[in-house]
Amino acid sequence: MKALFAPWRLEYVSSADHKVEGQCIFCRAWESTDDRDTLTLWRGKGCFALLNRYPYTSGHAMVAPVAHVAELRDLDGATMAEMMEAARALIEALRSVYAPHGFNLGMNIGEAAGAGIKEHLHLHVVPRWMADTNFISVVGDVRIIPEDLGVTWDKVGRALKAQGWE
Numbered sequence: 001m002k003a004l005f006a007p008w009r010l011e012y013v014s015s016a017d018h019k020v021e022g023q024c025i026f027c028r029a030w031e032s033t034d035d036r037d038t039l040t041l042w043r044g045k046g047c048f049a050l051l052n053r054y055p056y057t058s059g060h061a062m063v064a065p066v067a068h069v070a071e072l073r074d075l076d077g078a079t080m081a082e083m084m085e086a087a088r089a090l091i092e093a094l095r096s097v098y099a100p101h102g103f104n105l106g107m108n109i110g111e112a113a114g115a116g117i118k119e120h121l122h123l124h125v126v127p128r129w130m131a132d133t134n135f136i137s138v139v140g141d142v143r144i145i146p147e148d149l150g151v152t153w154d155k156v157g158r159a160l161k162a163q164g165w166e
Contacts, residue, residue: 026050026064026120039149041157042086042165046079049086049160051153056126058147059094059156063087064122071109072121083123086165090125093159100127 023031029038029050039051041061052060063086065079072080091103104126108115160166 024068024120025053025117026122027068030064030066036150036153039153041153042089042160044082044086046076047083047086049090051149051156052124053149055145055149057100057128057132058145058152059098059100059127061090061094061125061156062122063090063125064120068120070119070121072107075121087123087125089160089163089165090156092163093156093165094125094127096159096162097155098127101130102128104128 029040030043030048032038032040035041035043039053040048041051042049046067047063047065049061049063052062063083065075065083067075067079069075075083087105094100094103105123107121107123109118109121111118
């Protein structure tokens with residue numbers, strides 16, 4: 001049997017509370033001025049978009065409200081609408097950069113639903129390609145991401161700007 005090393009996963013799996021220096025990763029990203037470091041792609045009034053540091057596919061992004069809330073009922077209508085507009089812009093940006101065959105959009109609300117970060121609601125925008133799940137994902141429980149996150153951040157950020165999302 002051959003070993004496939006993914007040492008970057010250790011940081012994620014060993015930090016069960018998904019906090020950096022005691023702070024929620026989404027709140028930290030919003031408060032940071034270093035968008036490249038936090039992989040923040042766009043900032044709006046009530047929400048923002050960022051790349052997932054541990055993506056399922058290249059371009060896996062998220063839209064999070066600025067408010068640190070765990071439930072949809074705690075968001076106002078304007079923020080929810082802005083989140084959907086941001087998701088739509090991300091889809092178009094990802095289409096122009098990667099030409100995926102489809103997308104998964106979703107929220108995991110609560111631990112039982114699979115929320116890895118259950119304290120701060122967020123919407124996943126995941127580009128998908130026909131046959132993008134292969135034997136290594138199924139048998140080895142490993143995903144291969146062929147592009148560096150910094151390169152992805154540059155490409156998707158440029159595509160968002162081209163749409164007027166600055």
